[in-house]
Amino acid sequence: MKRFLLLLSLGIISISACGCNQYITTEITSQDGDIYYGAYNRRDMIHADVKLFQKGTDKECDGVIFLNAPSRSITFKNDLVDATMILGCNDKTIITTEWQLKKRTFNDGYGEGVDQLNRIYQFKTISRKEFKEIAEKQKIEFAKDDNSFLKY
């Protein structure tokens, strides 16, 4: 019994400690030819922490993503609902993105973002395998409140 409980708790810890909830990337847009990649980690039913990197440069962003209409019902769980993502970057830009994400699981969607200079970013969610092919930094650490780029 003791051994079973130990195995169970070890299993739960390993599941919760491995990887992020969802990996994201941007499509190549005409204005900004670079690709962004990142991930978000869910913190409660409606909000998640996000980290985003630009491929080939030092630019990095972090912030939050919020699901506007989460649902705990069993029906319509695969419907797409709105989510808002606000990211602050180390080159002073703020990217505000409107996502369409799955209601229950908080993943599998797409989004379009815009920054203060009206540059457009097209986001989509990707699998861990695709992320590993794109990403330069494989390990992602999420910012705490005091070292976040999003000051307000």
Added chain:
Amino acid sequence: MKRFICGVLLAVLCFNSAVIAKEMPNVSASITITELENYKHKTVRKHYNVYDLKLTNNNTRAVLLSSDTELSFITDYDGEIISGSRRHLYRKSRKRDMGRYYGIALPGALISGCITVGTLFIGSPAAAAVFAGMYLPTDKAVRTNVAISQDMFNKNVMPSRLEPKQTYNVRLLVPKDIDLNEIVFSNVSFDLKDMYDLKIKVEEL
């Protein structure tokens, strides 16, 4: 010594503009405290007073906020208080929704599951207890958090770009028990290069 003092004075004169931020021109604002009828979330009111800000950009160019923009409150007695980020405000004031009452619910579910096999009559009240102990409070907390986050991140958020001749409604959460005098948005600009301070006077509240 004289030369040194002259040097310091000269340096202060030269770099004066760099040290003291200029004030953002032609942005008008009015501010009101939100009444209880319009904002009911107790978890937020426990820590913060809710202010409604109306911002109008009277310039011909758009005013841009940057990720360095910080919101600070100038008070009579305490000096300057820098506001936490929206993320911080939300975390502090939300209701906990994950892992709520799981201590009651998991053994409850186990017992009710076992009993339901035997007798339906004892099983269903136990399942009802699980529903009341775990599902309802979590559901309520989730709904409250959605309303709080909508208010903070979706409807009344400080926009990153203030278009000319447009008015924006912004909701601010100001810490309780301070005498608010002035609200300052630092590092606001027209082109992300020359940074200004956006100062808003708070009168007779």
